[in-house]
Amino acid sequence: MTDTVPETKRQPVEDWATDFDHTHPDYAANAPEIWDDLRERCPVAHTERFGGAWLPTKAADVRAIAEDTDRFSSRGIIINDFRPELDIAPRGYAPPITSDPPFHQEARRLLLPPFSPKKIAEWEPMARACCQELLDEVEAELTAGGDVVDAATAYAQDIPVRVIAAMLGLPAEDGDKFRMFIHRILETPGQHEDIDPGETLVAYLSEKIRERRETGADGDDLISYLLTVEDPDGNHLSDEHVFGTIALLLIAGIDTTWSAIGASLWHLAQHPEDRRRWVEDPDVRLFAIEEFLRFYAPVTMARLAAEDTEVGGCPVKKEDWLLLSFPSYNRDPEAFEQADEFVIDRARNRHSAFGLGIHRCLGSNLARLELTVAIEEWMERFPDFELADPGTVRWSTGQVRGPRCLPVRVLGQEVSA
Amino acid sequence: MKIIYDRDACQGHNRCYQLAPELFDVDEEGYAVLLVTGEVPAELEEKAKLCADNCPEFAIEVEG
């Protein structure tokens, strides 16, 4: 890739096998090449950064870690210089993603019905209208002058924000705030010392939850649901639980889906044959969406080793971090035929973009809906487009990977007023 | 051909229901429900194989 690499405070990486740093801009720009190289010469990479972390790149190792919740705890899922306190287990800061069994199961079960395929399908008209509205704005901008638009910021980033805000019952205008919180937490963890305590996710959500308690939690939104839902013993959820889950739903669904939409548009911008196939063959779309998710899987999770153990023959110490690279899994030639090629009609695609095992992405049905609708609507409006300047595309750092700046030139549009 | 579905392995990825709603439904928590427990009709055999080949959790197998 020839994309730009911005300035960073991170130390340069000499060797990715012994000193990797997924928060370095070089990783953001070249991650697939780095995984391929590591898989061949050192499939479980290590770093002393973050107090010691491992990066397994083979599908078999990633699956083994995801399935073994005894040896690998979800108490920490975003690698940081600090480890979350031991006494927050088994619930963790943001249940269910930071929870281990058996607590995990209950925390997750109460969220499954609103995120089930049939319930999520009800959000399709809203998601579609949101995409169309954003495209109207993009079109107006193009009409006003020029043929270039930043597909990441003018389109992709707003779709998941508007949908999850509606589901939670929060104002869509707060979207910029949500993205600022998320950028700090996911893309540049531990790199902020000077934050105004009034301008944090904690302050924002605590206020919203307090408001909701005062006005009565009787809406059909998810915040009201969490404030009123009862566990099997008839108890309400603790305040920490409600707060953690709302924070999770807000954080987990935005950067991730934005990244998936952006990366898919980045691909289409460079592949006229895939654009043509998408337009001419509606049956291929179901497969194309899964191939976007495989090839550009945006999410890497982490675990903390619960005991001294080994992964792929490497000695892992208790409390070491492990990156769970679902994106690297998806490019392992031992798990996929032609793993390094984007095959738009790939029929056998057992990808792990939404994780594996008990933490399977709770929002996967929503994410898939948003991604499908976003690409359908974009392609309906702008079937032909290209990268305006590959040198200006910028990918996010950290555990969620997608284009954050994606200027594309819309082609062959008779711009009409 | 028969489909063998392992409910304990299923994590609700929903790939099967998407690919073949004729063969799989989903319950209200999003887990798969096998609709065809006997012989798979010949015209659905390809779809049954597709479900088996795409389930991330190896929860679906076809036999015969």
Ligand code: HEM
């Ligand atoms: C393309 C977009 C998305 C991708 C690639 C993605 C990926 C993932 C992955 C890989 C996990 C597994 C975490 C682990 O094993 O520790 C996960 C968990 C989760 N995701 Fe997503 N996600 C996406 C969108 C969403 C959306 C839209 C929501 C909902 C608003 C969401 C909510 C969650 C939640 C709540 C969990 C935790 C589930 C649990 O621990 O039981 N995600 N996601």
Ligand code: SF4
């Ligand atoms: S694809 Fe597999 S994991 Fe997903 S719902 Fe079907 S059987 Fe379950």
